[in-house]
Amino acid sequence: xxxxxxxxAEKGDxxxxxxEVEGEIDYNRLVEKFGTQPITPAILSKMxxxxxxxxPMLKLGYFFSHRDFDWVLDKKEKGEDFYLYTGRGxxxxxxxxxxxxxxxxxxxxxxxxxxxxxxxxxxEKFLYGQDRTxxxxxxxxxxxxxxxxxxxxDPKKTRIIVDTKHIQHLYPLATEIAKRITFSTAKAVFGFTxxxxxxxxxxxxxxxxxxxxxxxxxGRNVPVLIPAAIDQDPYWRMTRDVADRMGYYKPAxxxxxxxxxxxxxxxxxxxxxxxxxxxxxxxxxxxxxxxxSFTGGQPTVALQRQLGGNPxxxxxxxxxxxxxxxxxxxxxxxxxxxxxxxLCGECKGDLAKGAVPFVTxxxxxxxxxxxxxxxxxxxEQPIEP
Ligand code: TRP
Numbered sequence: 577x578x579x580x581x582x583x584x585a586e587k588g589d590x591x592x593x594x595x596e597v598e599g600e601i602d603y604n605r606l607v608e609k610f611g612t613q614p615i616t617p618a619i620l621s622k623m624x625x626x627x628x629x630x631x632p633m634l635k636l637g638y639f640f641s642h643r644d645f646d647w648v649l650d651k652k653e654k655g656e657d658f659y660l661y662t663g664r665g666x667x668x669x670x671x672x673x674x675x676x677x678x679x680x681x682x683x684x685x686x687x688x689x690x691x692x693x694x695x696x697x698x699x700e701k702f703l704y705g706q707d708r709t710x711x712x713x714x715x716x717x718x719x720x721x722x723x724x725x726x727x728x729x730d731p732k733k734t735r736i737i738v739d740t741k742h743i744q745h746l747y748p749l750a751t752e753i754a755k756r757i758t759f760s761t762a763k764a765v766f767g768f769t770x771x772x773x774x775x776x777x778x779x780x781x782x783x784x785x786x787x788x789x790x791x792x793x794x795g796r797n798v799p800v801l802i803p804a805a806i807d808q809d810p811y812w813r814m815t816r817d818v819a820d821r822m823g824y825y826k827p828a829x830x831x832x833x834x835x836x837x838x839x840x841x842x843x844x845x846x847x848x849x850x851x852x853x854x855x856x857x858x859x860x861x862x863x864x865x866x867x868x869s870f871t872g873g874q875p876t877v878a879l880q881r882q883l884g885g886n887p888x889x890x891x892x893x894x895x896x897x898x899x900x901x902x903x904x905x906x907x908x909x910x911x912x913x914x915x916x917x918x919l920c921g922e923c924k925g926d927l928a929k930g931a932v933p934f935v936t937x938x939x940x941x942x943x944x945x946x947x948x949x950x951x952x953x954x955x956e957q958p959i960e961p
Contacts, residue, residue: 590602592606592806592807593766593767593807593810594766594807594808594810594811595704597807597834601833601834603640603641603806603833606641606806607640607641610641610806610809610813611813612641612642612643612806612809612829612831613641613642613643613645614640614641615634615637615639615640615641615642615645615830618646619642619645619646619649620634620635622646622649623649626649626652626653626687626688627687627688631680631683632898632903633676633679633680633832633898635903636897636898636903636906637833638676638680638832638833638898639680639803639830639831639832639833640831640832640833641806641830641831642828642829642830642831643812643816643826643828643829644826644828644829645801645828645829645830647799647828648799648801648828651799652688656799657688657689657690657691657798657799658688658690658798658799658800658801658828659690659691659692659693659790659798659799659800659801660681660684660685660690660691660692660693660800660801660802660803661692661693661694661695661786661787661790661800661801661802661827662677662678662681662692662693662694662695662802662803662804663694663695663696663697663783663786663804664694664695664696664697664720664724665696665697665700665701665704666696666697666698666701666713666716666717666719666720667701667704667708667713667716668716669716669719669720669854669855669856670719670720670723670854670855670856671852671853671854671855672835672852672853672854672855672895672899672931672934673834673835673837673852674723675723675727675855675938676832676835676898676899677803677804677805677832678723678724678727679727680803680832681727681729681803682727682728682729684801684803685729685730685733685734686730689733690733690801691733691734691735691790691959692729692730692733692734692735693735693737693786693789693790693954694724694729694734694735694736694737694952695736695737695739695783695786696717696720696721696736696737696738696739697739697779697782697783698713698714698716698717698738698739698740699739699740699775699779699782700739700776700779700782700783701713701716703773703775703776703779704776717738718949719856721736721738721945721949721952722942722943722945722946722949723855723938723942723945724736724952725941725942725945725948725949725952726855726938726941726942726944726945728941729952731948731951731952733959734952735952735953735954735959736952736953736954737786737954738953738954739782741953741955742953742954742955743782745789745954745955746782746785746786746789747785749781749784749785749788749789749792750781750782750784750785751781752822753781753784753785753788753815753818753822754778754781756818756821756822757780757781757814757817757818759777761814761817762777762780762814765780765810765813765814766780766810780811780814783811784811784814784815784818786800787800787802787812787815787819787824787827788800788819788822788824791824791825793959797823797824797825798825799825799828800825800827800828801827801828801829801830802827802828802829802830803829803830803832804829804830804831804832805831805832805833805834806831806832806833806834807834809829809831812827812829815827835894835895835898836891836894836895837851837852837891838850838851838852838853838865838866838869838870838891838892838895839851839869839870839891850865850868851865851870852865853865853866853931853935854935855935855938855939855942856935856939856942857935859932859935859936862928862931862932862935863928863932866892866924866927866928866931867924867928869891869892869924869927870890870891871885871890871891871892871893871920871923871924872885872886872887872888872889872890872892872893872913873885873886873890873919873920877919880916880919880920881916881917882916883916884913884914884915884916885913885914885916885918885920886913886914887909887910887913887914888910890913890923892920892923892924892927893906893909893910893913893923895927895930895931896909896923896926896927896930897909899930899931899934900926900927900929900930900931900934901926909923
């Protein structure tokens with residue numbers, strides 16, 4: 577049960593900013609509001625042409641919006657390689673909602689042979705809010721790096737940039753970017769106010785810098801594709817604005833939705849740990865979280881049989897769809913649920929059957945990652961031009 581304070585705002589009311597995601601998100605409206613492009617059938621067929629398949633996360637609409645993704649694919653088709661760039665703010669431990677776009681990023685790296693820059697914004701997470709200490713962000717930086725490596729990125733083609741550790745590689749670009757952005761633009765894009773600390777106000781160019789770093793590394797203009805959740809879009813809007821003036825390509829993006837929390841619908845949140853499955857959770861904990869999850873079911877079995885459930889308002893359904901069901905299984909689950917022929921217990925059981933082994937295996941890879949952290953760090957071995 578959620579307390580009244582956690583009740584999502586009225587239907588139709590939602591907030592998506594890089595630091596706050598609240599309410600029931602209407603993704604179509606977001607595409608309009610942010611001025612991004614929807615993923616079209618034409619893009620799916622292009623992917624099919626280039627890779628021989630369409631990844632389920634694209635096909636099922638987990639990645640639903642983009643800017644210039646088609647342009648990057650066209651370039652690639654003509655033989656021009658692109659870099660991937662994504663990142664993580666180390667505000668806590670990693671849960672399944674975080675790893676989804678990373679799994680997709682690895683898929684893109686494997687299919688297109690792309691080099692990847694992975695930024696850890698420990699500065700951002702320290703600066704945001706009142707109560708985070710440097711020690712906390714330092715610890716989460718290390719813990720999160722283990723998760724990133726556990727995804728299986730190619731060590732030869734992947735470099736992790738920790739902002740406070742590798743700032744010398746970002747700073748020249750960040751100042752070039754910062755010089756071209758006024759406070760009035762930053763306020764409009766990020767909603768900064770007079771009471772925002774000036775560290776936060778100065779931070780966006782640091783997150784923008786890796787968009788152009790590949791061009792500096794390679795000594796020529798390099799297209800960059802950013803797979804990320806849609807809440808990061810304001811950064812790229814700002815970056816795209818200055819790209820031309822700096823003589824670089826505008827960074828392209830592919831935007832994901834959020835994986836709903838198990839507590840209720842909305843972004844899976846690390847601040848409500850009982851509603852997220854963490855990569856470090858013990859099997860019993862995963863079992864407990866799945867079995868006590870909020871669902872789209874009716875209050876009683878009789879009502880469920882009579883009225884059917886609401887799968888698209890059910891986090892268990894979405895977890896299964898994105899992670900563990902095949903498309904066919906998921907479509908069948910949807911129909912069976914709606915017609916009252918499926919009870920929530922069965923879906924929760926299926927989720928536990930998927931999530932327990934997933935987390936168990938992930939944890940093993942995470943432990944192995946401890947030995948190779950140095951290999952992935954940006955300044956240990958810069959990616960060869
Ligand atoms: N600001 C992001 C966060 O809070 C971290 C991040 C930095 C990022 N660079 C990125 C995310 C690029 C996606 C793509 O999580």
